[in-house]
Every structure is written in C-alpha cells, then in structure tokens.
Amino acid sequence: MLWKAILCRSCARRLPREVLWRVALGARHASSSTLGVERIRNIGISAHIDSGKTTLTERVLFYTGRISAMHEVRGKDNVGATMDSMELERQRGITIQSAATYTTWKDTNINIIDTPGHVDFTIEVERALRVLDGAVLVLCAVGGVQSQTLTVNRQMNRYNVPRIAFINKLDRLGANPDRVLQQMRAKLHQNAAMIHVPIGLEAHHKGVVDIVRNRAVYFSGEFGTEVTEGDVPTNLVDLVSKRRKELIEQLAEVDDGLAEIFLSDQEPTVQDIMAAIHRSVVARKFTPVLLGSALKNKGVQLMLDAVLNYLPKPSEVENFAIDNTNGGEQVPLNSARDGSQPCVALSFKLEAGRFGQLTYIRMYQGSLKRGDTLSNTRTGKKVKVSRLVQMHANKMEARFLF
Incomplete structure (x- = not known):
C-alpha cells in the first residue's frame, strides 16, 4: 500500500514477526484518500x-x-x-x-x-x-x-x-x-x-x-x-x-x-x-x-x-501477518484502503538525521492517522503516532492521505 514516512512502508511477506505493528485499542478509520490500490x-x-x-x-x-x-x-x-x-x-x-x-x-x-x-x-x-x-x-x-x-x-x-x-x-x-x-x-x-x-x-x-x-x-x-x-x-x-x-x-x-x-x-x-x-x-x-x-x-x-x-x-501480492493472539497463526492481509480492518504495518528502516528519528513503515492493512496508538508486537510497548509524513529524498512533506 502506500509508503509513508515518518512512518513509511514495509513488507510483511516472510518477515520476522517482531517488527510487526498493530493498532491498539481496536482503532478503525476510514481512509481520507480516494486513491484505490x-x-x-x-x-x-x-x-x-x-x-x-x-x-x-x-x-x-x-x-x-x-x-x-x-x-x-x-x-x-x-x-x-x-x-x-x-x-x-x-x-x-x-x-x-x-x-x-x-x-x-x-x-x-x-x-x-x-x-x-x-x-x-x-x-x-x-x-x-x-x-x-x-x-x-x-x-x-x-x-x-x-x-x-x-x-x-x-x-x-x-x-x-x-x-x-x-x-x-x-x-x-x-x-x-x-x-x-x-x-x-x-x-x-x-x-x-x-x-x-x-x-x-x-x-x-x-x-x-x-x-x-x-x-x-x-x-x-x-x-x-x-x-x-x-x-x-x-x-x-x-x-x-x-x-x-x-x-x-x-x-x-x-x-x-x-x-x-x-x-x-x-x-x-x-x-x-x-x-x-x-x-x-x-x-x-x-x-x-x-x-x-x-x-x-x-x-x-x-x-x-x-x-x-x-x-x-x-x-x-499476497501478504501475511502473524496473529500472536491465536498461537502464531498466519493471517492473510486485506489491502483494501477502506479502514474496515485493523491496521497492520511493518517498520523497515530507522533513520536518525536532522529531523530526529524517522521510522519508515509499510502499511499492509487498515489505515493510520496522526494520534493513533500502535503496539509493537515484539516488545509489547505502545507507541503514539505523533506525526505522519511522506519523504521525497531528504525532504519531509506532510500528507494526510490515510
């Protein structure tokens, strides 16, 4: 689905479960973008x-x-x-x-x-x-x-x-x-x-x-x-x-x-x-x-x-997530951008630069917006999304397409 950074995009295919993020508290949001997959x-x-x-x-x-x-x-x-x-x-x-x-x-x-x-x-x-x-x-x-x-x-x-x-x-x-x-x-x-x-x-x-x-x-x-x-x-x-x-x-x-x-x-x-x-x-x-x-x-x-x-x-493209609440079962992900499914994403790169630490993620399912709370499935810690941007090389551009 869409690259976004401070949270950009990443791939859940055959990737370690410890970097999977999931929106906590059952949050769901309808996508404000009309761009279909x-x-x-x-x-x-x-x-x-x-x-x-x-x-x-x-x-x-x-x-x-x-x-x-x-x-x-x-x-x-x-x-x-x-x-x-x-x-x-x-x-x-x-x-x-x-x-x-x-x-x-x-x-x-x-x-x-x-x-x-x-x-x-x-x-x-x-x-x-x-x-x-x-x-x-x-x-x-x-x-x-x-x-x-x-x-x-x-x-x-x-x-x-x-x-x-x-x-x-x-x-x-x-x-x-x-x-x-x-x-x-x-x-x-x-x-x-x-x-x-x-x-x-x-x-x-x-x-x-x-x-x-x-x-x-x-x-x-x-x-x-x-x-x-x-x-x-x-x-x-x-x-x-x-x-x-x-x-x-x-x-x-x-x-x-x-x-x-x-x-x-x-x-x-x-x-x-x-x-x-x-x-x-x-x-x-x-x-x-x-x-x-x-x-x-x-x-x-x-x-x-x-x-x-x-x-x-x-x-x-077939993508799968690991459901830790169900014995590690593989769950196929739905790429539809309608916000009807829980958010599943994967961080694939951390970058420390003039903007501080950026976390690039790939959105695979659901939607994400500023203020949402994510749960790191590896550590169990919850992280609040303070800002969402798109990166153009080394330039940060605010976007509200989620």
Whole structure:
C-alpha cells in the first residue's frame, strides 16, 4: 500500500514477526484518500553500481513532473541528483543509502525506492526489497550482468519480488543488448525476452521499437519530452517480427491464456500479449526486457508505462501477518484502503538525521492517522503516532492521505 514516512512502508511477506505493528485499542478509520490500490505501485530500482539507477530515477521524477529540472549524479552543476542528497554521495557519484520518493504517472501513484549498487551498502538494498511489490532491475548495455547484479537478483528471489528489466546506456560505445539478454538467461536464470528492439546503438541510438504494439517510438527535444510514434523502420521489420515471435513463444510456455491462443494458430492481440506479460510477471515466471538510455533521455517514458502495465498492484501480492493472539497463526492481509480492518504495518528502516528519528513503515492493512496508538508486537510497548509524513529524498512533506 502506500509508503509513508515518518512512518513509511514495509513488507510483511516472510518477515520476522517482531517488527510487526498493530493498532491498539481496536482503532478503525476510514481512509481520507480516494486513491484505490489499483492506482498504486510500490517499486524499487536496483542494479550493479554505475548502471544508471539514480540517473533513471532522476528522469522518472522529471517526466512525471515531480521535479522541474534534471541534474547529474556527480553534481557538476553544484546541485546533484535529487535522490543523492548526502554530500558524500554527490562527491563520489555513488548512492550510499536508499532514498524513498513518490510521484504520479497517468493518474497512478508510484512510490519509489532508489537503492545503492555498491556491495558495501547491500543491506540498504536488502531492507528495501523486503517492502516492494515490484522492482526494476537495471543493467548496463556494456557491462551486462555484473557481480552486484547477481546479488540483487538473489535478493529479489528471496523476497519473491516480481521485476521488469531495463537495459540502460544504449548510447555507450560497445553497447550490446543482445549479449546482456543472453547473460540474463544464463547467469540469472531468468525467463526473459525483449519487448523492445533498439533503433540504432551507440552514437546512432534514436529510439526503440515497441514489439508488443509493433510501433517505432522516438524521443526528441532538449530533454526527450517529445515522444513520437511511427512505422517500424524497413531495415528492422524482419528483426522485429523474429523478436515478436520469440516473445509470444516464451510467454506461451508460462501463461495458459496465451498458450491456448498460440496453439490455436491465432495471432494474439496487443491486449492479449500485455495481459499475458502482466500475469507472468506477477507470477514471477517471466521478465520483460526494456531498452533505452536514461542519460540521453530515451526510453524512460516507456519504462514508466511498463511499471503501470506489468508490475503488480498491492492487491495482487499476497501478504501475511502473524496473529500472536491465536498461537502464531498466519493471517492473510486485506489491502483494501477502506479502514474496515485493523491496521497492520511493518517498520523497515530507522533513520536518525536532522529531523530526529524517522521510522519508515509499510502499511499492509487498515489505515493510520496522526494520534493513533500502535503496539509493537515484539516488545509489547505502545507507541503514539505523533506525526505522519511522506519523504521525497531528504525532504519531509506532510500528507494526510490515510
């Protein structure tokens, strides 16, 4: 459900019961937000160091209108990327701590955690992945599957996180997305297939062909904000047809609905393929691979569309709590945001900073508002919620959406 901090969000799936919180005194509150769970996505962006996670997040925030100007990771303009708020992060050009933010794309609220890629800070990735409904795995078109990519992939598997993949940096010399796809299959053991074909590589990268819709997509303008569509270039028609056939075959192997269409020798519609990808991603049987270059402002809008179309809604993820009053029985949680159920949430990160101690939590059931009393199921202590805010990197923003 919704990230909020001082109390943000976290995941009760397969997590220790001692960090579960429950509203005491049987409090129930109707949610003041009209945003249903079908219009919420809780995602993380993870990858090996220098694959372009933070640059991608910066573009996401810009294209969704969350920020008015894009800045680069190393802070050469003395500003730096939004999600790298620490001075050391801007000096070194790396992400050290995970940062949470939220934005809106096509009337859907997307809550994002940008995670570090360096092995020394992998615990930040671990605690973030525990609370995600879905994730974007970013890979470098030159470096491919690297050491920390393997670690992040294992962490996603450990917490059963559905994912889409984004092969970044197609503008770099030596970019080879086909080789990266083969590495994903061989090293990550992913049932993966491209849903994009690049229109040019390296200095000639102009855009991508959307295989599902069979349309060429170009990104122009100073910041890539002008998105235009056209027919597939003639020199790519055969390759697109081959890749589309490969995509349908791999989906048919894991999705019964598309398999029935495939075996009937019928041509699946765009809606059939999109629905099959969504079902397969949610079931963690398939990983669609998208292409682009975040630094050159290409492909990010299509990645946002894929987040909405293919990654799960909170209601499509099964979460369980431990009922300590009933012998430790596992209880399925109801993600409906109507306030009819007792509040169940999980704290996943404590942060001591200029605002004092912040506790990030994930809401799984029920609702929460300022003044409610929570019970820590590990210690039995009751805690009054003095303030609720949303975090935008290192900025605290008061919200009353519960």
